[in-house]
Amino acid sequence: MSDIRLEGVTKRYGTFAAADSVDLSVTQGEFVTILGPSGSGKTTLLSLISGLNRPTAGRIFIGGRDVTNATAQERNIGLVFQSYALFPHMTVLENVLFPLGVRKIGGAEANRLARDALKLVRLDGLEERRPSQLSGGQQQRVALARAIVFKPDILLLDEPLGALDRKLREELQVELKQLQRTLGVTTLLVTHDQEEALSLSDRIMVLDKGRTQQVAAPTEAYLRPANRFVAEFLGIANFVGLPDGGQGLVRPERVRLSANGAANGSGKPAKVVEAIYLGQMVRYHLALEGAQSIVAAVPFLGTAHAPGEQVMVSWDSADIWPVT
Amino acid sequence: MKRRSFVAAAAALPAVSILSGTARAQSKEIRMIESGGASGDSIQKGYIDPLFKKTGIKVVRESPSSLGKLRALVESGQTSTTLFELGSGIVLQAKKLGLIEKVDWAAVNPAAMFPEAKNEYGFGYQYFSTIMAWRKGVKEPQNFTEFFDSKAFPGKRCLPDYPHYCLPFALQATGVPIDKLFPLDVDTAFKKLNEVKKDVAVWWKAGAQPPQLMKDNEVQYSICWSGRVVGDPAFGVNFAGGKSDLSFIAVVKGSKPEDKAAAWKLFYEMSLAENQAKAAEVISYTGPSPELDALLPKDKLWQFPTSKQNKAVQYFENAEWWAENGEAVNKKWEAFKLSL
Amino acid sequence: MRTAGRPAPRGPEDDDAMTRSNGFSFIAPLLVLMVVAFNAPIVYMLGLAFWEKGRGFTLEHYEGLAETPVYLRVLGNTMRIALIATIANVVIGYPLAHWMRSLGSRARMFAIALVVLPFWVSILVRTYAWIVVLGNGGLVNRFLQWSGLTDEPVSFLYNELGVTIGMANVLLPFLVLPLFAAMVRIDDRLLQAAASLGAPPRTIFWKVYFPLTLPALAAGALLVFILCLGFYVTPAVLGGGRVPMISNLLDTLINQIPRWEQASAISTILLIVTLLIFAAYRRLDRKASA
Ligand SMILES: Nc1ncnc2c1ncn2[C@@H]1O[C@H](COP(=O)(O)OP(=O)(O)O)[C@@H](O)[C@H]1O
Ligand SMILES: [Mg+2]
Numbered sequence: 001m002s003d004i005r006l007e008g009v010t011k012r013y014g015t016f017a018a019a020d021s022v023d024l025s026v027t028q029g030e031f032v033t034i035l036g037p038s039g040s041g042k043t044t045l046l047s048l049i050s051g052l053n054r055p056t057a058g059r060i061f062i063g064g065r066d067v068t069n070a071t072a073q074e075r076n077i078g079l080v081f082q083s084y085a086l087f088p089h090m091t092v093l094e095n096v097l098f099p100l101g102v103r104k105i106g107g108a109e110a111n112r113l114a115r116d117a118l119k120l121v122r123l124d125g126l127e128e129r130r131p132s133q134l135s136g137g138q139q140q141r142v143a144l145a146r147a148i149v150f151k152p153d154i155l156l157l158d159e160p161l162g163a164l165d166r167k168l169r170e171e172l173q174v175e176l177k178q179l180q181r182t183l184g185v186t187t188l189l190v191t192h193d194q195e196e197a198l199s200l201s202d203r204i205m206v207l208d209k210g211r212t213q214q215v216a217a218p219t220e221a222y223l224r225p226a227n228r229f230v231a232e233f234l235g236i237a238n239f240v241g242l243p244d245g246g247q248g249l250v251r252p253e254r255v256r257l258s259a260n261g262a263a264n265g266s267g268k269p270a271k272v273v274e275a276i277y278l279g280q281m282v283r284y285h286l287a288l289e290g291a292q293s294i295v296a297a298v299p300f301l302g303t304a305h306a307p308g309e310q311v312m313v314s315w316d317s318a319d320i321w322p323v324t
Numbered sequence: 325m326k327r328r329s330f331v332a333a334a335a336a337l338p339a340v341s342i343l344s345g346t347a348r349a350q351s352k353e354i355r356m357i358e359s360g361g362a363s364g365d366s367i368q369k370g371y372i373d374p375l376f377k378k379t380g381i382k383v384v385r386e387s388p389s390s391l392g393k394l395r396a397l398v399e400s401g402q403t404s405t406t407l408f409e410l411g412s413g414i415v416l417q418a419k420k421l422g423l424i425e426k427v428d429w430a431a432v433n434p435a436a437m438f439p440e441a442k443n444e445y446g447f448g449y450q451y452f453s454t455i456m457a458w459r460k461g462v463k464e465p466q467n468f469t470e471f472f473d474s475k476a477f478p479g480k481r482c483l484p485d486y487p488h489y490c491l492p493f494a495l496q497a498t499g500v501p502i503d504k505l506f507p508l509d510v511d512t513a514f515k516k517l518n519e520v521k522k523d524v525a526v527w528w529k530a531g532a533q534p535p536q537l538m539k540d541n542e543v544q545y546s547i548c549w550s551g552r553v554v555g556d557p558a559f560g561v562n563f564a565g566g567k568s569d570l571s572f573i574a575v576v577k578g579s580k581p582e583d584k585a586a587a588w589k590l591f592y593e594m595s596l597a598e599n600q601a602k603a604a605e606v607i608s609y610t611g612p613s614p615e616l617d618a619l620l621p622k623d624k625l626w627q628f629p630t631s632k633q634n635k636a637v638q639y640f641e642n643a644e645w646w647a648e649n650g651e652a653v654n655k656k657w658e659a660f661k662l663s664l
Numbered sequence: 665m666r667t668a669g670r671p672a673p674r675g676p677e678d679d680d681a682m683t684r685s686n687g688f689s690f691i692a693p694l695l696v697l698m699v700v701a702f703n704a705p706i707v708y709m710l711g712l713a714f715w716e717k718g719r720g721f722t723l724e725h726y727e728g729l730a731e732t733p734v735y736l737r738v739l740g741n742t743m744r745i746a747l748i749a750t751i752a753n754v755v756i757g758y759p760l761a762h763w764m765r766s767l768g769s770r771a772r773m774f775a776i777a778l779v780v781l782p783f784w785v786s787i788l789v790r791t792y793a794w795i796v797v798l799g800n801g802g803l804v805n806r807f808l809q810w811s812g813l814t815d816e817p818v819s820f821l822y823n824e825l826g827v828t829i830g831m832a833n834v835l836l837p838f839l840v841l842p843l844f845a846a847m848v849r850i851d852d853r854l855l856q857a858a859a860s861l862g863a864p865p866r867t868i869f870w871k872v873y874f875p876l877t878l879p880a881l882a883a884g885a886l887l888v889f890i891l892c893l894g895f896y897v898t899p900a901v902l903g904g905g906r907v908p909m910i911s912n913l914l915d916t917l918i919n920q921i922p923r924w925e926q927a928s929a930i931s932t933i934l935l936i937v938t939l940l941i942f943a944a945y946r947r948l949d950r951k952a953s954a
Contacts, residue, residue, distance in 0.1 A: 052859060081857055103862060414920075527906060533901065542795070650921045655732050
C-alpha cells in the first residue's frame, strides 16, 4: 500500500498538452476520483502513473519513491482498462493467474489466490469460461480480479463502469466501494460521471483540458467549486448576481419555493415552466423576471406546483458561493 | 474462338445431311492443338497459309499440346479439335489408348517422304535434333565420350531432365556406337551418369533453359534441342551422336469426316518440299521431304536435322523401345534423381 | 433461447425457414457448378487408380507403389522441401508482418504493396529474376567476390537452397497477409494490460501477442505448405532439376510415359496426406478456440 504524488506532471503530443502541470497527492488507502469530460486527459494521467507512458515533464512518486522513469513492471500497480482488455485466448482463471505467473507465483498457491480474487468479485464458478462468453458486468469483474489478485500497491480504474447499464452500474459502485475498503488499497478511479465521483470517493480531482481545476472532498467541490467549470460539471448550477457585481452559485437543493402570496412570501416571484418528478424529489425549472431561469429541487410531499403556476423563490445568502 | 468453331460446325450440319454419302464434303475451318512457340509459327507460315490460299480452308491453332489434353478431349467426346501434335513416343501411346485415327494416306496422296515420317497414325512433319552444344571459348568435344569427360573438357554441364534423352548419350560415352544403342543397356548408362552427375549443374525441363544458362555462363556444355542453339554465334554445336526425332500431327479420334477431309488437304501441303522450306525459315527444324536440301540455303545446311551431313551422324529415336520400357526406366530415373 | 412454457411466435420462424430455402435456391446453381467443375474431375481422377476398363476394381497400382517405393520417396522428398520452405517462410514472414504492424498507415500501404508485388509478376519472370540475382555471375555473387568475402561463387541456385528461396519468395504473401491482418487486429491495450500486470516484453510476446497470432500463423503456414506440395516451375528452374518434386513426377506420368493410373494413385496419397494435415490443423484450431 502506498501513496501517490504527482508534481507538475505534463504529457505533450506535439504541441498539444494532454496533461498539463498536474499536481496531486493521494494518501495511503485513499479513494480518489479523477473527474472530467471526455478528452480531458484522464486516461493519459493513468497511463503516466501506471508507467505505460512517460511524462514529458514533472515527477511521479509512489510510496515516496521516484518512479518517473520506472517501467510498468517495476511499479506493482493494478490497472483496469476502460475496455477491460481481457486476454481473449485465456479462460477467466488463466486471465487472473497471469499476473501471478509473471511474479513467479505458481501451483496451488497461485490457484488459491486467483480463486479468492474471483470469489471476492463474486465470479466463482465461471473460472473456465472465455471472456467472450461473459456479460459486460462479468468481464468488468474479471478485469478487477486480475488487477487485485497480486496485491498491488495501487489500484487504477479507468471508467470501470462506463460501459454498463445504469442499474448494474449502481450495484457495482457499491461493490467497488466495499471492495476498496476491504482491501484498503490506494485507489484512483477515472470517470466522467459526476454522480459516480460524488458517491464513491474520499476526494475528487476535476480535470479539464489536461489541467487540474480543483481537488477537494466531494461535498466541498459540489458546494464550493473552485470555478464555474467545476460548478457546472458537478451537477446543476444556478448563478445569481451578487451585490458586488460578481456571480454566485446556488445549488437547486438550496432554493426554497412557496406559493404565491403565502404568509411568509418573501423572495422573488417566478413562474413554473416545467416540473419533473424524480421519486423523492421534484425538480422545477422556473422563470424569474428578466428572463433569468433557475432550477429548484424540492422534496416531494404529495402535492406539487403545476407548470404555469406563479410561485415565490428564495435562498439564504449563506448558501451562495461566489464563483469566478 | 470457341464460338466461331461452333458457328462453323452449325453451318456444316445441313451440308452433311444433304451430301451424306459423298465423302467429298469438307470443312472450311478446323482446329489444331500444337506445341506453340516458333514451331507453331512455322506451321502457320509453311503449311496453313498456303492451304488457305489454295483451298480457303482455315486452320485455327491453339497450344500447348500434351497427351493429357488429348486424352481429356477424346474422353469428353468433343469433336471440335481435329489435329493434335504429338511426339514420336506419344503417337504410340495415343494409338494404344485409342486416342487417334489412322491417316488415310491414299486420300492425302503426299509427295515423297522419308519412310519413318509416313506413320500409319500420324504425319511426321518436323525433324528435330537433340545435340551437344557449348559456350564459345571452351574446348570443343567431337563426340559424347569427350562431352562427358570433364577432366579433359572442364566445365559445368546442363542435361535434359528426361531419361530418354540422357541415357543413350551416356551410353555412347561408354563406347557404344549409335547403331548399337538399342536395346538400351540401361544399367551401364546409369553407371556413366553416376560418374558424371557431379559435373551437372542443371537438369533442364524447358528447352529455353540450356541456351540461357550457357549465355549466363552458369554452365559451359549442354545437351539441347538444335533449334535453340544453331545459328547463334555464342554457341558451338556438334550433331555427332545426336538424337534425331520426329514430331507428328495426328487426327483426334472421333473427328467428323468433313474435318478429316480438310486435315488430309493440310497433310498434302505439309508433304511439299517448297512449303517445308518456308517452315524452315521460321525454325531450324525440317520437314520429311528427301528433296528439301536443294531448297534450303547452302550456307545453312549444317544447321538442319535432316541435311545429308547431319542425318548420317545421328541416331533415330526408338519410340517402340521406350513405349515398352519407359515406365521401368523412369522409376530408375527418379531414384537416380533422388541420389543427386 | 426460448423460455419453456411460452409459445414461440410463429412469424419469425417461418421467415427464417423461408430465407433459408431462398438462400439455398440462390446458391444451388453455383453449388452444382462447383461440384461439376471441380469435384467431379477429382473423383474421376481418384477413381482411375481403382478401376480399369474391362477389368473392374483393382488395387494393383497401390501395390505397385508399395513395391517400388521410389515414387513414395519422391513424395517424401516433396514433403521435406515443402516443410523447409514453410519454415523459411515463417522465419521471414512473421517478423516482416510484425514490423509492418508497427508502421504508420501510409508506410503500411507501401509495405503491403511490396509484399503483394510478386503476385503481379509472372512466376517464370520472377523465377528467372532470381537467377539474375543469385546465379554464379549474379549480383550477389559478384558483390561477394568483389568485396573479397569469397573467391569462388557461392551456389545459391540449382540446389535445395535455391528451391527454398524461390518458394519462400513466391509464397510469402500467402503467409504475411493473413498474419498481418491478425496482428493489426490485436488491441494495443491488451499488450499494455499485460505490461501493467507486470509482464516483461518477452512474456508479453510469448504469452499474449504470439498466441493471438497463432491461428493466423497456422492457417498461413498450412496454406504455404500445401501450395509448396504442388510447386512445379520453381523447383524445375531454381532447383536445376536436382530437387525431385511430386508435381514433376506427375507431369511425367501423365504426359510422357503415360501412366495415369499410377499418377492417380500418387495423387490420391498426396490428397489424403494434405487432408490429414488439414484435419490435424482444424483439430488444433478448434481446441485452441474452444
Ligand atoms: N497517443 C496520442 N497521440 C496524440 N494525442 C493523444 C494520444 N493519446 C491521447 N491523446 C489526446 O489527448 C487527449 C486526452 O486523451 P485521454 O487521456 O484519452 O482523454 P480521456 O481519457 O479523458 O477521455 C485527447 O484529446 C486525445 O486525443
Ligand atoms: Mg479515457
